[in-house]
Amino acid sequence: MRVGVDLVSVQEVRESIDSFGERYLSRIYTQREVRDCTTAAGIDPERLAARFAAKEAALKALRPNGHGVRLTAIEVRRAAGGWVDLALSGRAAELAAGAGLSDLALSIAHEHGFACAVVVAS
Amino acid sequence: MDDDIRRIIREHGLLRDDVGVLARDDDLYEAGMSSHASVAVMLGLEEHFDVEFPERMLEPSVFASISAIAVAIAELRAGQAVR
Numbered sequence: 001m002r003v004g005v006d007l008v009s010v011q012e013v014r015e016s017i018d019s020f021g022e023r024y025l026s027r028i029y030t031q032r033e034v035r036d037c038t039t040a041a042g043i044d045p046e047r048l049a050a051r052f053a054a055k056e057a058a059l060k061a062l063r064p065n066g067h068g069v070r071l072t073a074i075e076v077r078r079a080a081g082g083w084v085d086l087a088l089s090g091r092a093a094e095l096a097a098g099a100g101l102s103d104l105a106l107s108i109a110h111e112h113g114f115a116c117a118v119v120v121a122s
Numbered sequence: 123m124d125d126d127i128r129r130i131i132r133e134h135g136l137l138r139d140d141v142g143v144l145a146r147d148d149d150l151y152e153a154g155m156s157s158h159a160s161v162a163v164m165l166g167l168e169e170h171f172d173v174e175f176p177e178r179m180l181e182p183s184v185f186a187s188i189s190a191i192a193v194a195i196a197e198l199r200a201g202q203a204v205r
Contacts, residue, residue, distance in 0.1 A: 008158050013158065016165070019165070023165060023169075028161060049158075056158075067181060071161075090177075
């Protein structure tokens with residue numbers, strides 16, 4: 001069993017959206033994730049921050065050990081019931097398979113300007 | 123190139139101290155750069171140098187120091203020149 005955790009500043013995400021716009025969104029998040037983070041008021045940096053934290057937490061659990069992994073290869077999917085799951089593709093999926101990790105559990109939270117995520121992989 | 127890299131780190135790296143006091147091989151993560159800030163630095167580097175970091179380079183050591191970043195940028199530019 002492996003675990004990963006990460007904490008992200010929402011302000012940092014907000015500043016990256018302001019600085020890089022669509023390029024930031026498309027390099028880091030999948031279309032589904034951007035859709036899940038978009039409300040009537042526009043893109044929600046808090047939700048994006050939580051997803052970034054989830055990706056970093058997943059990477060810590062996967063232990064790439066010098067191998068590059070595109071962040072879009074780790075996708076946070078929101079279920080109708082409100083919980084979130086991870087979907088891996090490409091290099092991220094290869095790392096999980098190589099390590100014998102078939103189940104990755106995710107929990108995220110965001111409050112007071114920060115978002116955090118924990119991933120448990122087994 | 124180093125001056126441009128330092129400027130981009132100053133703008134996006136969110137270090138505890140000014141990047142000007144760091145040596146080329148000093149660890150940027152130990153100087154306060156978060157994982158998210160390293161992404162912002164990456165995007166800033168791509169924009170300024172007109173390059174794109176391939177997946178194999180999307181790992182922490184590539185952005186760990188000014189010297190490491192300079193090596194990566196030089197490699198990407200050389201690859202563009204060859205094409």
